[in-house]
Amino acid sequence: MGRLDGKTAIVTGASSGIGAATARMLAAEGARVVGGARRVARLETQVALELDVRDPESCERFVDAAGPADVLVNAAGLALGRYPVDQSTEEDERTVFETNVNGLVRMTRLVLQRSLREPGHIVNMGSIAGRWAYPNGSSYVTSKFAVRGFTRALREDLLGRDIRVTTVDAGLVETEFSKVRFKGDEAQAKAVYEGTRPLTADDVADCILFAVTRPLHVVVDEVVVMSIDQSSGARINRRT
Numbered sequence: 001m002g003r004l005d006g007k008t009a010i011v012t013g014a015s016s017g018i019g020a021a022t023a024r025m026l027a028a029e030g031a032r033v034v035g036g037a038r039r040v041a042r043l044e045t046q047v048a049l050e051l052d053v054r055d056p057e058s059c060e061r062f063v064d065a066a067g068p069a070d071v072l073v074n075a076a077g078l079a080l081g082r083y084p085v086d087q088s089t090e091e092d093e094r095t096v097f098e099t100n101v102n103g104l105v106r107m108t109r110l111v112l113q114r115s116l117r118e119p120g121h122i123v124n125m126g127s128i129a130g131r132w133a134y135p136n137g138s139s140y141v142t143s144k145f146a147v148r149g150f151t152r153a154l155r156e157d158l159l160g161r162d163i164r165v166t167t168v169d170a171g172l173v174e175t176e177f178s179k180v181r182f183k184g185d186e187a188q189a190k191a192v193y194e195g196t197r198p199l200t201a202d203d204v205a206d207c208i209l210f211a212v213t214r215p216l217h218v219v220v221d222e223v224v225v226m227s228i229d230q231s232s233g234a235r236i237n238r239r240t
């Protein structure tokens with residue numbers, strides 16, 4: 001008997017990292033998992049559907065094809081570049097805001113409007129970047145502060161309904177995140193985690209699993225989870 005038998009969970013960004021690990025853990029507890037991402041061939045979920053969260057039509061198609069759901073995990077997201085604001089570009093800012101903010105808000109709204117059953121649960125992947133600014137990451141930091149604001153607003157709007165809302169704000173997690181941020185530069189990506197013991201995608205998925213398997217009256221409102229080698233957004237201890 002799994003703790004999520006009979007439940008359907010939608011996981012965005014399920015083709016890699018935290019989303020993929022979460023999809024695996026929810027499925028192991030008996031959930032029917034509908035995974036979404038642009039790289040549909042990489043999805044290993046029971047139901048695998050193409051999804052570009054930046055595209056309203058793609059989101060609508062995805063939500064309708066996924067059908068009724070009990071859990072939504074908004075894990076799709078990315079950062080681009082590490083540079084001061086005056087070296088940022090219109091294109092990078094647009095991609096980050098459209099993915100992390102508009103995409104997450106849109107997916108949440110559509111699932112609420114069309115398919116979330118009650119009791120339901122919405123889990124947003126925030127970041128400690130939504131709590132502490134760090135240098136040279138302005139568009140990502142801005143987007144994650146926005147995710148935190150949206151999560152708070154969602155809690156207010158859903159009060160009185162049997163829909164739980166959780167944000168999981170993680171620090172350094174070793175996934176493909178840095179590879180994407182540095183546009184495929186493996187050396188730069190590796191350097192981010194050098195000399196540290198970063199979180200794994202499974203560590204974060206475990207937090208999500210904990211939140212969604214509590215009794216209905218228990219809302220795990222905010223989870224902040226970091227490596228032992230990190231104390232805040234910009235403070236990282238390297239053993240090298």
Ligand SMILES: NC(=O)c1ccc[n+]([C@@H]2O[C@H](COP(=O)([O-])OP(=O)(O)OC[C@H]3O[C@@H](n4cnc5c(N)ncnc54)[C@H](OP(=O)(O)O)[C@@H]3O)[C@@H](O)[C@H]2O)c1
Nearest residue numbers: 013015016017018037038039052053076077173175176177
């Ligand atoms: N790694 C960290 O240190 C860290 C820390 C705190 C929070 N987070 C957050 O955790 C979430 C997952 O990141 P991760 O570390 O697991 O990185 P990852 O391994 O790069 O995974 C990112 C996922 O997001 C998906 N995605 C990106 N753009 C998308 C789009 N337009 N439409 C649909 N899916 C899209 C990717 O799928 P496709 O490319 O196939 O579309 C991929 O599945 C993000 O929100 C990130 O901000 C990460």
